[in-house]
Amino acid sequence: MLAHPAFAQADEMLPAYIELGLQGLEVYHIKHDEEANKHYEELAQKHELLVTGGTDAHGPDSPI
16 A cells, blocks of 8 residues: 555655555545645556545644
């Protein structure tokens, strides 16, 4: 699973990650706009990756 692909600027690295066993991509993120959601949906479909998303909660002290 690759979390935060937009913030990691990892689009061009996806093929290499997939070769190493990547199976999923965080498509939905609280800070993504509709354009980002669509972009990562399309990338996930193109590479046959599982689509995930979440609240991005990192515990009680998280600012998110």
